[in-house]
Amino acid sequence: MHRAFLLCALLGVLLPGSEARATPGDTSSPSIQLASGPLARRAVVRASLWVGLPSLSRVSRSVNDDCSGLANLAYRKRGLSLMPERTQPGEGGVAAIYRKAQALGALHETPRPGDLVFFRDTYDRNRDGRRNDGLTHIGVVERVAEDGTVTFVHRSGGGVKRSKLNLGQPGVRRDAQGRVLNDYLRRPEKVVRPRLAGELCMGFATVDQRWFTSP
Incomplete structure (x- = not known):
C-alpha cells in the first residue's frame, strides 16, 4: 500500500505538465528539471522507489546486486539492453x-533526468593502490536543480541511495x-583527493530508441 501511494506521488511529479516543486526537507534549489520521454520517466520512478533498500534482491534476483544491476533494472524493457552484445576481456x-x-x-556532458551517469576510480578495482581503475560506478539521474546540482540514485556498499554532484563546483562538498x-564516492585514503562525486564524474548518456535491439 505504501509503495503504491509513493508510486502515484512520483508519477504526479514526473509526468509532463506537473509543477516542479522541491520535496519536504530538500535544501536544494526548488526549481528542478523534470524527466522527459517515457523511458526516462519510468527509469526515474523505478530508481526513486528503490532508495533505502539494502539490496536489489528485494526487487529482482535476475541482475547483479550492484550499480550496473540497478541501471539495467531501471531501464528493463523488452528489446532494450544497456549491455553490448559482447563484453571485452576484463571489462566491468x-x-x-x-x-x-x-x-x-548517446554520451553527452549536460545532465538530464533519466540519464545514466558514469564515474571513474570510485574504488581500487585492480587493487594496485593507484588511480588507474577507469570506469567503476554508474547511477540514474533523478533530477537536476537550477544551480546545476544533480541528484542521482545508485547502488553502493550501503544499499540503494540518493546522492548529489555538481560539475560547476566539483571539489566543493557544501556551499x-x-x-x-x-557527496563522497570514495573512502578516505592516504591520497585524499579526488573523492567527491563531481570530481569523479565522467559524463552522462541518454537511453532512447537507439538502445533497442533489432527484431
Missing part, C-alpha cells in the same frame, strides 16, 4: 555500458548555505 559492467553508449553516440553539492 559499467565500462561495457559506457562503451555501448559511446558507440551509439555557503550548507547545502550539499557533492
